[in-house]
Amino acid sequence: xxxxxQSPLSLPVTLGQPASISCRSSQSLLSSDGNTYLSWxxxxxxxxxxxxxxxxxNRDSGVPDRFSGSGSGTDFTLKISRVExxxxxxxxxxxxxxxxxxxxxxxxxxx
Amino acid sequence: xxxxxxxxxGLVKPGGSLRVSCEAxxxxxxxxxxxxxxxxxxxxxxxxxRIRSKSDGGTIDYAxxxxxxxxxxxxxxxxxxxxxxxxxKTEDTGVYYCITAGGGLWGQGTLVTVSS
Numbered sequence: 001x002x003x004x005x006q007s008p009l010s011l012p013v014t015l016g017q018p019a020s021i022s023c024r025s026s027q028s029l030l031s032s033d034g035n036t037y038l039s040w041x042x043x044x045x046x047x048x049x050x051x052x053x054x055x056x057x058n059r060d061s062g063v064p065d066r067f068s069g070s071g072s073g074t075d076f077t078l079k080i081s082r083v084e085x086x087x088x089x090x091x092x093x094x095x096x097x098x099x100x101x102x103x104x105x106x107x108x109x110x111x
Numbered sequence: 112x113x114x115x116x117x118x119x120x121g122l123v124k125p126g127g128s129l130r131v132s133c134e135a136x137x138x139x140x141x142x143x144x145x146x147x148x149x150x151x152x153x154x155x156x157x158x159x160x161r162i163r164s165k166s167d168g169g170t171i172d173y174a175x176x177x178x179x180x181x182x183x184x185x186x187x188x189x190x191x192x193x194x195x196x197x198x199x200k201t202e203d204t205g206v207y208y209c210i211t212a213g214g215g216l217w218g219q220g221t222l223v224t225v226s227s
Binding site: 001037039041043048049050051054060090092094096099100101102103104105 | 146161172208212213219220
């Protein structure tokens with residue numbers, strides 16, 4: 001099974017400041033079709049998760065452009081350029097190249 | 112609006128069975144690969160299993176903790192995904208989400224509680 005490791009697990013951030021979350025996979029997520037199926041999800045308190053980013057760097061419809069994804073192979077990053085109060089949530093990376101697995105989650109809070 | 116709506120959760124005793132359902136609204140369900148994901152209380156997300164579309168073979172993969180106990184199926188004529196859970200354990204307690212396999216669409220979840 002592919003293990004997804006996120007860091008940090010807790011992320012206190014000042015409003016208006018940037019934030020960055022790392023996700024590493026135990027094997028390459030590059031698929032035989034040339035795509036890398038790494039997504040980022042946001043789960044606000046009391047809500048279902050919502051996908052923000054798919055295939056490493058593509059924003060889903062309606063996702064603010066302050067969210068961006070990057071990376072390749074086994075190392076991936078989610079960046080928020082300027083954190084807003086509505087960004088308080090747990091963020092998960094998710095791979096769907098080899099069946100599917102999730103990272104442990106990173107809890108973003110306002111400092 | 113496209114939507115996934117789960118139902119069928121509830122309280123069941125250890126060793127018991129339960130079937131949860133997920134109805135897909137306003138999208139072409141038959142073409143979609145679908146997954147089940149669960150979340151124990153206060154914990155992270157755990158993938159349960161995935162079923163491919165019939166046109167892609169309809170094959171099913173399961174996570175190790177549920178293999179041999181859980182069965183995923185689909186009825187494309189009813190736009191519905193199912194999760195049959197047998198030999199339930201207390202550690203199966205959680206919210207069960209139906210999702211498109213790429214994670215782009217999530218249901219609201221249905222709570223399954225396994226307790227005596």
